[in-house]
Amino acid sequence: MSTAKPVADPPSLEQQRLLVSRILSSALFRKSRKLATFLQFICEQQQMGKADSINEQRIGTEVFGRNEGYHMGEDSIVRSQARFLRIRLQEYFATEGKDEPIILTIPKGSYVPEFHLRELPAEPVQAVATLVSHIGYTASTPSDTESPEPPPKRSSFWIYVAAGFGVVVCLALGIGWWLRGEEHRHAGVPVEVRFWASIFDSQRTTILVPADSSLVLMDELIGREITLSDYMNRKYRSTVPPPEMTRIWNQLLTSQYTNVVDLRLVSALERLPEVDHSKTQVRFARDVSVSELKQNNVILIGSTRANPWVDLFSSAGRFRVGYDSNTHTNLVENRNPGPGEKARYDEAADSADHLAYGVVSYLPSLDGESSSLLIGGTSKAGTETASEFLLSPRFIAFLRTLDTKGGALPHFEILLSAQNLNGNSYQRTIVCYHIL
Incomplete structure (x- = not known):
């Protein structure tokens, strides 16, 4: 992305308004109503000469509907959305707005927008002209009183060589600039934005499926795990439980239970600026079909026991x-473990370590056209571990270690461990990860 600097004569108000209009009508902002409203509000206030009144408290009440005098120390909605807005603007000027003559920025520590003229790189033709001047070739005009002598054949030869060399240099510089533009087209977009944009793809629907928590209780009632096949074909519904459990069984069959950890994650994901709410659905696991999961991007939350759909992706990753x-143990299988890795990681809820495990898997979609995301854990604490890591700066740092070329990220899976204290996780650690 080209750099920008403040100039003595800033862009006119009309130029600023036209730029904001183009930004708000771009695909990047059309799919994020909250960020668009945020940007429109602060730009309108600035252009009306009310920059001094643009502050966190006012944005919170005017844009995000918070009550007057709300506690900003406990509610960071404005600060977090401002960060996302800066990222989205950076992405716009690196992609759709790469040819904009004016750049809009929101400096850190402020909510007042600034408009700068873009610094453009030198044109290739200028570089060619400079290079040609270095090789000493200039055109001369004959005088009116003198008849020019025919140039020697040797001079014509060198003129053709210089001209040909100039053309080659021009082509080389043009190709170089184009290749460099392609290389940096993605590099100007933060890695976390590219990651989430691949999950919340604007061309496809993304289905979020929290765990079907009733299944774990149903497994306990019938003494066996309900498999993916049973779940897909609804065969478990014809299972006959012990007589004394019939009433509870029937209640579980007709109830839609999930857990608060999954709901918190769904809520956090829906607030991401990359989310297009018109193309995002939250579905109860029993209401989803195989064909839907194959045709769309998917975010599955939970273990195979609470969300059997996870097993559809079993061939794509090595963690399960x-x-x-037999041992009544929640665990993570590590199929084909690497050096120093274990084939199985058992949750140690009853030991002194109180270890729980979580897994984040970024995998190809079932049709191979896009990507999907699986978040699960050996318990509530394990899923919480995976969820909080996924939304933390540590996850962004992890993505940056994979981002060597600035293009599409490779698929991967991460195994995390955490101390489990009364169902809450702390001291989270990356145990190992696989690039797929």
């Missing part, structure tokens, strides 16, 4: 969050 019914 499951359950050992």
Whole structure:
């Protein structure tokens, strides 16, 4: 992305308004109503000469509907959305707005927008002209009183060589600029934005599926795990439970239970600026079909025991969050472990370590056209570990270690561990990860 600097004569108000209009009508901002409203509000205030009144408290009440005098220390909605807005503007000027003559920025520590003229790189023709001047070739005009002598054949030869060399240099510089533009087209977009944009793809619907928590209770009632096949074909509905459990079984069959950790994650994901709410659905696991999961991007939350759809992706990754019914242990299987890795990581809820495990898997979509995301854990604390890591600066730092070329990110899976204290996780650590 080209740089920008303040100038003595800033862009006119009309130029500023036209730029804001183009930004708000871009695909990047059309799919994020909150960020568009945020940007429109601060720009309108600045252009009306009310820059001094643009502050966190006012944005919180005017844009995000917070009550007058709300506690900004406890509610960071404005600060977090401002960060996303800066990222989205950077992405706009690196992609759709790469040819904009004016750049809009929101400096850190402020909410007042600034408009700068873009610094453009030198044109290739200028570089060619400079290079040609260095090789000493200039055109001369004959005088009116003198008849020019025919140039020697040797001179014509060198003129053709210089001209040909100039053309080659021009082509080389043009190709170089184009290649460099392609290389940096993605590099100007923050890696976390590219990651989430691949999940919340504007061309496809993204389905978020929290865990079906009733299944774990149903497994316990019938003494076996309900498999993916049983779940897909609804065969579990014809299972006959012990007589004394019939009333509870029937209640579980007709109820839609999930857990608060999954709901918190869904809520956090829906606030991401990359989310297009018109193309995002939250579905209860039992209401989803295989064909829907194959045709769309998917975010699955939970282990195979609470969300059997996870097993549809079993061939794509090496980690599988499951359950050992013989030892009554929640665990993470590590198929084809690497050096120093274990083949199985058992949750140690009853030991002194109180270890829980979480997994974040970024995998190809079932049709291979896009990407999907799986978040699961050996318990509530394990899923919480994976969820909080996914939304933390540590995850962004991890993505940056994979982002060597600035293009599409490779698929991967991460195994995390955490101390489990009364269902809450702390001291989270990356155990190992695989690039797929």
